[in-house]
Amino acid sequence: MKTMNHVRFLVASILVALSSLAHAGGNAEAGKAASLVCATCHGQDGATGIDPSYPNLAGQGELYLSRQLEMILSGERPVALMAGQLNGKSPQDLADLAAYYASLPGKPGQAAGDDDSIELAEKIFRGGIGGKRVAACGACHGPTGMGNALAGFPGIAGQSDAYTIAQLVAYREGERTTDESFGGMMRDVAHGLTDGEIKALADYLKRMH
Numbered sequence: 001m002k003t004m005n006h007v008r009f010l011v012a013s014i015l016v017a018l019s020s021l022a023h024a025g026g027n028a029e030a031g032k033a034a035s036l037v038c039a040t041c042h043g044q045d046g047a048t049g050i051d052p053s054y055p056n057l058a059g060q061g062e063l064y065l066s067r068q069l070e071m072i073l074s075g076e077r078p079v080a081l082m083a084g085q086l087n088g089k090s091p092q093d094l095a096d097l098a099a100y101y102a103s104l105p106g107k108p109g110q111a112a113g114d115d116d117s118i119e120l121a122e123k124i125f126r127g128g129i130g131g132k133r134v135a136a137c138g139a140c141h142g143p144t145g146m147g148n149a150l151a152g153f154p155g156i157a158g159q160s161d162a163y164t165i166a167q168l169v170a171y172r173e174g175e176r177t178t179d180e181s182f183g184g185m186m187r188d189v190a191h192g193l194t195d196g197e198i199k200a201l202a203d204y205l206k207r208m209h
């Protein structure tokens, strides 16, 4: 079983490496000009959305962002609120937007949660949950949750807690399938998480920086 996971991880890593080769880098200046419409929801700084459940984009990995934008445009990741926002954009336009948001400074984390939940979340983040096939978050998202930009693993530190909860639930229920090219690894991880564990992780990640 362990070996299977390793093989899947290896295959996924190779796929990711290949897809990053296929991605031309974006132009942050061009992306900035195109981001005015995005700011109405995601904030001028990319981090202060008009609703606390909107994701923080500032400082997120460029490869991750451009892949999500492609999937939102194609409908592979349905985001009702963003319907129409990306219509008519070329792959280069999406890469430019991704480069712009990746270039913005990330927002520092905010205090959230109580000591017990932080302790539980820290344990899962660093060690996973043996027996439930929940792998340590830090193994992929980095010891400080900043992600791995080259591999396309998103940063999850300093993220809106409501957004993190919604994503983990969506992976768990199989509603978010954007991890397909990664061998479904986030759905595998989220599968073993309870609502309480997800809430604790979201509080912990929100204040991590």
Ligand code: HEC
Binding pocket: 034, 035, 037, 038, 039, 040, 041, 042, 053, 054, 055, 056, 057, 065, 068, 069, 079, 081, 082, 085, 086, 097, 154, 166
């Ligand atoms: C009307 C509000 C609205 C507008 C305008 C909008 N977004 Fe979004 N965006 C959202 C919401 C809400 C989500 C989270 C959806 C979810 O829960 O999956 C999101 C998600 C995203 C994500 C995925 C983030 C992640 O961590 O996976 C990216 C990238 C993004 N938006 C970029 C943009 C860009 C670029 C624009 C402008 C072209 C834009 N958005 C315009 C509301 C908006």
Ligand code: HEC
Binding pocket: 055, 124, 125, 134, 135, 136, 137, 138, 139, 140, 141, 152, 153, 154, 155, 156, 164, 167, 168, 177, 178, 179, 180, 182, 185, 186, 189, 201
């Ligand atoms: C084996 C590697 C791996 C492990 C372990 C892992 N993740 Fe992920 N995670 C990913 C990848 C890859 C993505 C992006 C997948 C996609 O495009 O949907 C992701 C996406 C996410 C997202 C969505 C980010 C966004 O901006 O929408 C969240 C939240 C997340 N992971 C949280 C966690 C938590 C919490 C844990 C630990 C319980 C964890 N991950 C463990 C690889 C991993």
